[in-house]
Amino acid sequence: MSNxxxxxxxxxxxxxxEEKARAAELLNVVLIAQTLLGVLSLAALLVGGSAPxxxxxAVVIFVILMVLLQIPLxxxxxxxxxxxxxxxxxxxxxxxxxxxxxxRAPGIILYTLTIIMSGLIISRQAAYWTAAINxxxxxxxxxxxINGRLPEPVTTVNVQQGIIFALNAIVASLLLGLALRRxxxxxxxxxxxxxxxxTLNLELExxxxxxxxxxxxxxxxxxxRAGQLEAIANVARSSAAAQNLSALLTAIAREVSVRFGFYHxxxxxxDENHEYALLIAANSQGGQRMLNRGHRLKVxxxxxxxxxxxxxQPRIALDVGEEAIFFNNPDLPDTHSEMxxxxxxxxxxxxxxxxxxxxxxxxxxxxxxxxxxxADQVSVAIQNTRAVEQxxxxxxxxxxxxxxxxxxxxxxxxxxxxxxGYRYDGIKPEALKAAEGTADDKDTxxxxxxxxxxTIGRLKLKPSDxxxxxxxxxxxxxxxxxxxxxxxxxxxxxxDEAQKRAARESFLSEVGTRLGGSFQLDSILRDTVEELGQTxxxxxxxxxxxxxxxxxxxKENGGGSNERDSR
Numbered sequence: 001m002s003n004x005x006x007x008x009x010x011x012x013x014x015x016x017x018e019e020k021a022r023a024a025e026l027l028n029v030v031l032i033a034q035t036l037l038g039v040l041s042l043a044a045l046l047v048g049g050s051a052p053x054x055x056x057x058a059v060v061i062f063v064i065l066m067v068l069l070q071i072p073l074x075x076x077x078x079x080x081x082x083x084x085x086x087x088x089x090x091x092x093x094x095x096x097x098x099x100x101x102x103x104r105a106p107g108i109i110l111y112t113l114t115i116i117m118s119g120l121i122i123s124r125q126a127a128y129w130t131a132a133i134n135x136x137x138x139x140x141x142x143x144x145x146i147n148g149r150l151p152e153p154v155t156t157v158n159v160q161q162g163i164i165f166a167l168n169a170i171v172a173s174l175l176l177g178l179a180l181r182r183x184x185x186x187x188x189x190x191x192x193x194x195x196x197x198x199t200l201n202l203e204l205e206x207x208x209x210x211x212x213x214x215x216x217x218x219x220x221x222x223x224x225r226a227g228q229l230e231a232i233a234n235v236a237r238s239s240a241a242a243q244n245l246s247a248l249l250t251a252i253a254r255e256v257s258v259r260f261g262f263y264h265x266x267x268x269x270x271d272e273n274h275e276y277a278l279l280i281a282a283n284s285q286g287g288q289r290m291l292n293r294g295h296r297l298k299v300x301x302x303x304x305x306x307x308x309x310x311x312x313q314p315r316i317a318l319d320v321g322e323e324a325i326f327f328n329n330p331d332l333p334d335t336h337s338e339m340x341x342x343x344x345x346x347x348x349x350x351x352x353x354x355x356x357x358x359x360x361x362x363x364x365x366x367x368x369x370x371x372x373x374x375a376d377q378v379s380v381a382i383q384n385t386r387a388v389e390q391x392x393x394x395x396x397x398x399x400x401x402x403x404x405x406x407x408x409x410x411x412x413x414x415x416x417x418x419x420x421g422y423r424y425d426g427i428k429p430e431a432l433k434a435a436e437g438t439a440d441d442k443d444t445x446x447x448x449x450x451x452x453x454x455t456i457g458r459l460k461l462k463p464s465d466x467x468x469x470x471x472x473x474x475x476x477x478x479x480x481x482x483x484x485x486x487x488x489x490x491x492x493x494x495x496d497e498a499q500k501r502a503a504r505e506s507f508l509s510e511v512g513t514r515l516g517g518s519f520q521l522d523s524i525l526r527d528t529v530e531e532l533g534q535t536x537x538x539x540x541x542x543x544x545x546x547x548x549x550x551x552x553x554x555k556e557n558g559g560g561s562n563e564r565d566s567r
Contacts, residue, residue: 011024011028012028012076014076020076023078023079023082023121024073026120026121027073027078028070030117030121031070034066034089035063038059038060039063042056042060042063058095059096069081069084069085083126086117086118086121086130089114089117090111090114090137094137111137114134115127115130115131231260232374244385245385248381249280249382250281253266253267253281253287256283256353257283262356263332263334263335263357263358264282264286264332264354264355264356265356266353266356267343267351267354268297268305268309269343269350269351270349270350270351276298276299277298278294279291279296284332286331286332290331304338305352309349311342312344314341314342314372315339316337316364316367316368317338317339318361318362318363332356335358337359337363338354338355339354339355339367341368341374342375343382344375344376344379345379345380350383351382353371355371403453403454406451406452419432444462445462445470445475446459446460447460447482451490456486459482461478510531514531525543
């Protein structure tokens with residue numbers, strides 16, 4: 001029984017809403033206090049026995065309703081129950097005053113309890129509205145009192161009034177205590193909130209500091225990476241001006257060392273058999289000594305350069321840490337960190353870019369990513385330079401072959417040429433039948449006529465006045481004329497060869513047509529020597545069948561032959 005009463009009197013709990021649970025706790029106390037106030041007031045009225053019957057009924061209904069309001073309160077209807085409690089207390093109190101009796105004077109005082117109750121269990125705005133409503137009720141009661149509309153109150157003080165005053169004081173003190181408790185809880189919560197806020201601010205400041213430090217580190221890394229990328233771009237621009245592979249690799253080694261401040265930068269290329277990595281360019285003094293003695297490393301066996309050129313994967317070597325190694329190159333005694341990157345074009349390994357630093361632990365995995373970009377650009381530059389050199393060599397070979405063929409063609413052409421040149425002395429041009437001597441060529445200007453590097457002729461200009469000098473414009477005109485003359489002569493020669501070739505093709509076509517219409521051996525032999533004799537003027541053409549097993553000799557000429565004299 002006692003446990004049931006305690007459970008009934010215990011305030012409801014709402015774990016999901018702390019503020020609602022706090023309001024329910026206060027409202028539960030108010031309902032219990034109101035219930036006790038109603039019970040004690042009913043007891044006081046029964047002891048006094050002077051109150052109207054309606055007052056007893058109102059107090060009983062009030063007590064019953066206070067008890068019933070516990071049901072919706074425990075179901076979570078906190079705010080509606082709070083409004084109902086204040087309204088019910090006000091209505092019962094007003095009804096009791098209208099009924100008259102001994103509780104009129106303390107009843108007026110109880111209106112203050114409704115104001116305190118509204119502010120405590122509802123809100124501050126509710127207290128203001130309750131005060132306004134109570135003021136209106138008070139003015140109405142005052143008007144009714146003045147006009148004699150209310151029953152006459154009991155003017156003598158008795159035990160009933162004392163009990164009611166005491167109960168009012170107890171309830172008022174209880175409500176004020178609850179209000180002070182709520183204020184104190186609010187202060188405690190505010191203090192706890194302030195401490196929590198201070199803790200959160202400290203944590204936030206610490207996080208901000210950590211993020212600031214992290215951001216600064218990232219900013220430094222980004223600036224470093226941006227500087228590295230800019231340096232890589234500068235290296236690419238500087239190496240683009242190189243004319244050959246040796247100059248390109250030397251420029252790359254120098255620029256990488258200068259831009260990034262490395263102690264030694266070397267460029268290795270594989271030999272034709274991919275057996276050794278040959279040092280081709282280096283920037284340091286030790287690297288120059290290695291170049292002079294033809295430094296090379298066995299692929300897949302010697303150093304990280306051999307590893308890189310064999311596997312095609314970049315690698316870092318340090319003299320500290322778990323993978324520490326000892327650098328024992330006497331030409332580079334100050335090396336404490338080394339990074340080698342493969343030079344690849346597609347799937348082909350061209351060589352390696354070797355970078356060494358005097359600082360321990362100078363390279364990281366991020367540096368591998370950045371310098372791999374540099375290695376890719378170097379690989380493309382090497383491949384492009386090789387392609388340019390191959391193209392230049394092919395062009396030179398083609399030009400040499402063309403020049404040789406041109407010289408040979410003009411040599412054969414001049415052997416059959418009837419005219420070797422012309423001479424103009426101011427009157428009329430005359431053909432040259434033989435080469436002119438050079439005995440009186442003291443003041444003569446010679447302009448070579450060249451075609452594809454071969455001199456196929458020359459212009460000879462001799463002034464009639466020995467005091468005359470050739471001007472620059474005249475020299476330019478003569479040189480331009482020589483160039484155009486070479487092209488015109490080549491065109492004429494090519495046209496002549498084309499005409500001869502066309503004549504041969506025409507002759508062969510006609511011979512083939514004529515022979516194709518003959519089916520007699522005698523007519524084929526006769527037509528053949530006749531066509532050749534007509535074409536080759538000034539010659540005798542003969543044809544003779546011979547035994548394949550007995551080759552003809554120089555003395556064989558006669559029997560069994562067809563012969564035609566074409567003179």
